[in-house]
Amino acid sequence: MMTTESYIKEAILCQSLTEGKVQCNICQRRCKIPPGKRGYCWDRLNLDGKLYTLAYGQVATSWIAPIEIKPMFHFFPGSRAFSLGTLGCNFRCPGCQNWDIAHRQIQEDTPLTEYVAPEVAVEAAKSSGCQGISWTYNEPTVWFEYTLDSAKLAKKNHLYTNYVTNGFISQEAMDLIGPYLDSYRVDIKGFSRRSYGKIAHISDFTPILENTVRAKEKWHMHVEVVTNVIPGYSDDESQMNNLATWIVDHLGVETPWHVTRFIPHLRLSHLPATPVATLERIIEIGKSCGLQYVYIGNVPGHPLENTYCPSCGKLLIHRMGYSVSECNLEENRCIFCGKPIPIVGEVVSI
Ligand code: SF4
Missing domain, CATH: 2.10.70 (Complement Module; domain 1)
Structure with a gap:
């Protein structure tokens, strides 16, 4: 204990x-x-x-996970990331899918965590064949000091680093860890004060947007955006249109946007799962705004999980589960028309 x-x-x-x-x-x-x-x-x-x-090194869950599960589709596709999370979160989302750790406190008498030093985590990543390390499952800023020390060590050991975050980090913290983070998978949960008030209990979500731009522009991180579409909370088309337009204007048309299906959880168990037609409609909206890579999430086997060439329309990356099952890229160019595709790292297919 x-x-x-x-x-x-x-x-x-x-x-x-x-x-x-x-x-x-x-x-x-x-x-x-x-x-x-x-x-x-x-x-x-x-x-x-x-x-x-209280959370330094206190690992509640760790797993050798495909990077696609984050989801991250344009960053070392097909690679594995040593993935770690602790207890607690700075949001208390009513439909949190990781509520069993994110809505839990570290207590002396409930040993739900195990101490894993940064050196041990980095060594475990290397010895298990992972190409990188990811802080995920709950919000990584809540154990910021640990992720900072680990990220510095991971970079020394030639591992990539990845934050799966709600983006509510302070600018000071972002600027401390920025030099050591390669990728930033950020949730943008909605695009109105009302949605963010209902989902995350914050009155102003603009710092999340500013941080996302800062991660990309100042710290040159690879950024992918996820929006979990919750019926009645974040599924109205004008809000999603505004979000897609913001991504185009501030992050660029090549930014991957993952539009994921809400699965009923916790205090939102009474809601239905998001209809697939709603997700498909939002993906259409994203594309009509100019985004070139808009993906569906939590709908296994759906063709919109794949990457298609925005120039010739041919299939570039076919995904099955969380693996890459077919890759039609050569040096990250479309093999059919030669268009460069914005992917960091080499694709590893099964
Ligand atoms: S400001 Fe600090 S203590 Fe408060 S929620 Fe954020 S990380 Fe936790």
Whole structure:
């Protein structure tokens, strides 16, 4: 069993306030935490006016996962990423698919996590044949210090690095980890204050958009966007049209956009799964806005999981499950018409 002393570590990016409070500046919630209390994510504790992270190295789940499952389709396709998550999150989405870890607190008397040092994680990634390491399953910023140390070490060991994030990181934190992150798979859950208020309980989602642009422009990360379309929350066509237009204008027409099916979970168990026709309609909207790579998600075997050449329309990458089963690229160009396809790394097919 863990003891408090064995797992806490002093937090970074925080500032002392009056009456012993400490402000955490890791994410945009910027919690002002009184002595003896934790922040919104439950992973940061104020002990006598000093802020500590409880989550450093505390791995709740780890897996050798195909990069396609994130989903990331244009970044080392077919590769495996050593994938890690901890407990807690800075959002409490009512339909969270990983609620069993994201909505849980680290406790001394409930050993749901196991300590995995950055060196051990990096070594495990290498020895298991992974090309990279991914912080995923819950929001990676809640164990920011650990992901930062691990990302630095991963880069030294020639592994790629990947954040699967809700994008609510602070700009300061983004600029600390930016030099060590290669890819940024961001959820943009909707495109209105109302949607974000209902889904993530935040009043302003524009920092998520600004961070996404910053990841791409300032830190040259490969960016892919995911929108999980929830019936009644984020499925109206004008909102999706505005989101697609924003991606075109701020990230470019070559940015992959994954439009994924909501599967009923948790407090949204009463909703239906998103109709496939709704997803297909939103994908059409994305394409009519100019996006060249719009994918369906959580609909296994659907032809829109594949990559087609935006120039000649031929099939370039056929996906089966989370594997690449056919690849018609040579040096990341369409073998039929020669168009360069924006893919980072080589494609590994089965
Ligand atoms: S990381 Fe946690 S404690 Fe820090 S601001 Fe975000 S929610 Fe609050």
